[in-house]
């Protein structure tokens with residue numbers, strides 16, 4: 001590959017960090033000599049646990065992959081065929097700008113749909129921000145609302161606490177007396193590189209850790225004293241039954257409730273059954289969740305009496321039908337136990353971000369009002385447009401750092417939708433399943449090929465400077481460079497008026513200043529004491545209120561009440577989920593399929609990198625009882641199907657997953673045969689594109705049948 005490193009031949013170690021959406025920002029030491037990367041290593045710095053994972057350490061294989069897109073391409077065969085010819089940058093940019101202008105003039109700018117996915121989340125070269133900035137300046141376009149990751153937690157956080165900053169820094173874990181990992185698997189999904197190290201220390205210190213998960217996950221295996229298997233999408237029922245026990249046995253913190261919250265009475269009425277005549281007892285929840293009533297009662301007692309205790313939720317249980325109720329119920333329990341605002345506690349169901357003020361600002365996005373469709377409705381909106389009640393007809397689809405035709409729900413509908421637009425443009429590093437459907441593909445730079453600042457998504461107390469490691473003069477361009485050139489062709493002057501360094505100075509601000517950060521590479525903010533969300537509000541209630549309408553923690557949410565939607569109740573409520581264990585559809589499709597995040601990928605990124613693919617467990621986990629009923633043995637080929645699609649997989653028969661549930665890691669690349677059956681293992685050929693009422697992306701509400709392939 002025709003790379004030139006900044007310094008020519010002498011050996012150097014250049015530091016950086018990944019910009020992927022994995023929630024971790026770790027130190028990569030890239031060893032370079034003779035213009036080539038020799039290897040990548042990692043280490044801890046500044047007393048921070050920032051050692052890189054196998055994905056970070058494999059970035060030499062990513063940036064040098066022989067299938068990297070190096071030149072713009074124009075489609076020659078039918079959409080999806082993968083037939084393209086290489087064209088020059090000049091021709092490509094001319095074509096893209098002409099198409100943008102043509103569609104805007106002919107149909108209005110709202111016929112341009114754009115998707116800025118989370119491919120890159122560094123501070124300057126952020127695919128969502130740069131894309132938004134461009135299209136907000138271009139005109140009033142259409143985009144998606146609703147994140148695939150944590151929309152349920154987001155809506156719950158805003159409704160309950162009025163903010164996304166509901167997390168605590170990880171050293172708090174060492175002050176806990178009990179830690180509950182509820183649908184959370186940080187050994188794989190990380191949530192910051194220091195999470196696993198702190199949880200391991202907590203375990204060594206004898207702090208009890210309990211996992212609630214349909215699978216005996218790596219976190220349950222490595223960290224937990226106890227694993228409580230639960231049916232997916234039913235968690236709110238178990239949490240509400242725990243509240244029942246706390247109320248029934250008078251185990252909740254009445255002072256805390258009186259001082260800091262509103263609406264507890266209304267919730268208690270629902271819990272004891274005053275409203276609907278159904279007391280939400282542990283016995284009631286056992287029927288729904290398959291968790292024995294005595295386990296629910298015991299966990300309620302333990303959590304209520306082990307203060308400080310940290311109930312920490314992952315985002316997967318919220319990625320279900322009515323997932324927002326799960327997060328609301330978890331935060332209500334952490335409120336009832338008085339575990340908010342104290343060291344060693346946790347706000348339970350919140351998004352879990354911490355607010356350390358690591359940067360001063362982001363790349364600004366002008367607020368042109370634009371039109372939105374929910375991400376689960378994207379394909380339907382493209383297919384049916386205004387006639388189907390959506391705000392606009394999609395004529396041009398523009399995709400940056402996103403692989404929707406793999407990662408969004410009901411992929412087969414997506415395949416149809418991708419025939420509709422007159423033009424599809426994709427910025428990518430690889431010919432992903434989505435890029436195969438593009439008319440023009442623009443090759444994007446890897447983070448080794450640009451300068452930036454990395455900060456952890458979940459908010460560890462540090463920044464890492466991202467050096468430019470490689471120069472690729474005629475090959476790929478950064479998204480910023482691509483949009484800058486398009487803006488010039490379209491006469492959008494204000495898009496980019498700064499150099500990379502000027503942007504970085506503005507973004508970072510005075511502390512520590514760009515020169516210092518460059519010098520130190522890793523800048524740690526010293527905290528006087530562990531950062532805890534809502535510490536101020538709890539310690540000084542007279543001076544500080546919660547940013548909610550009432551100024552208190554809203555167990556009864558005004559924000560939800562104002563929606564006046566019967567399925568967005570104002571107090572946390574268990575609503576039986578579609579495609580859950582009690583749905584009628586389960587007679588025909590009796591297995592609940594969940595799709596966790598893989599240790600070998602970041603979403604669909606790296607599925608194409610052989611060095612990482614070797615580390616993946618891309619088999620379908622099936623409980624031995626369910627396997628026996630179907631004559632399936634370990635290692636058998638199986639067909640997984642429902643009304644929306646089917647895929648082939650290899651079965652792992654294991655009691656690490658509860659009966660009635662199967663699991664297949666998300667992110668494998670869609671690879672259909674002529675009949676449209678997927679051989680790649682892309683779970684989204686099976687998922688339903690139904691929006692949860694408050695916006696959750698319900699990928700874990702998915703019923704299937706499984707058969708042995710004879």
Ligand SMILES: Nc1nc2c(c(=O)[nH]1)N[C@H]1C(S)=C(S)[C@@H](COP(=O)(O)OP(=O)(O)OC[C@H]3O[C@@H](n4cnc5c(=O)[nH]c(N)nc54)[C@H](O)[C@@H]3O)O[C@H]1N2
Nearest residue numbers: 149183185189217232233314315316317596597601602603
């Ligand atoms: N290695 C790696 N790390 C990643 C990512 C990646 O792709 N790879 N992706 C990043 C991104 S974008 C995100 S949003 C986060 C995702 O973070 P999460 O959403 O928390 O991660 P998941 O792996 O989907 O699920 C976590 C655990 O929840 C369990 N689970 C699934 N459904 C349910 C349920 O209904 N109830 C309960 N109790 N448990 C359930 C799963 O079995 C799994 O063990 O991870 C980030 N980190």
Ligand SMILES: Nc1nc2c(c(=O)[nH]1)N[C@H]1C(S)=C(S)[C@@H](COP(=O)(O)OP(=O)(O)OC[C@H]3O[C@@H](n4cnc5c(=O)[nH]c(N)nc54)[C@H](O)[C@@H]3O)O[C@H]1N2
Nearest residue numbers: 117118119120148149401402403407427444603604666699
């Ligand atoms: N069934 C199921 N589906 C899911 C999930 C699930 O748990 N189950 N999880 C959901 C979640 S949490 C998420 S966040 C989404 C993620 O879905 P996406 O946002 O689509 O994320 P990726 O699959 O990683 O695709 C990102 C793409 O960006 C490219 N890329 C990387 N860096 C850059 C860059 O700098 N510029 C450009 N232009 N491109 C770049 C990568 O090559 C990659 O193809 O998937 C969701 N889909």
Ligand SMILES: [Mo]
Nearest residue numbers: 021148149150
């Ligand atoms: Mo995500």
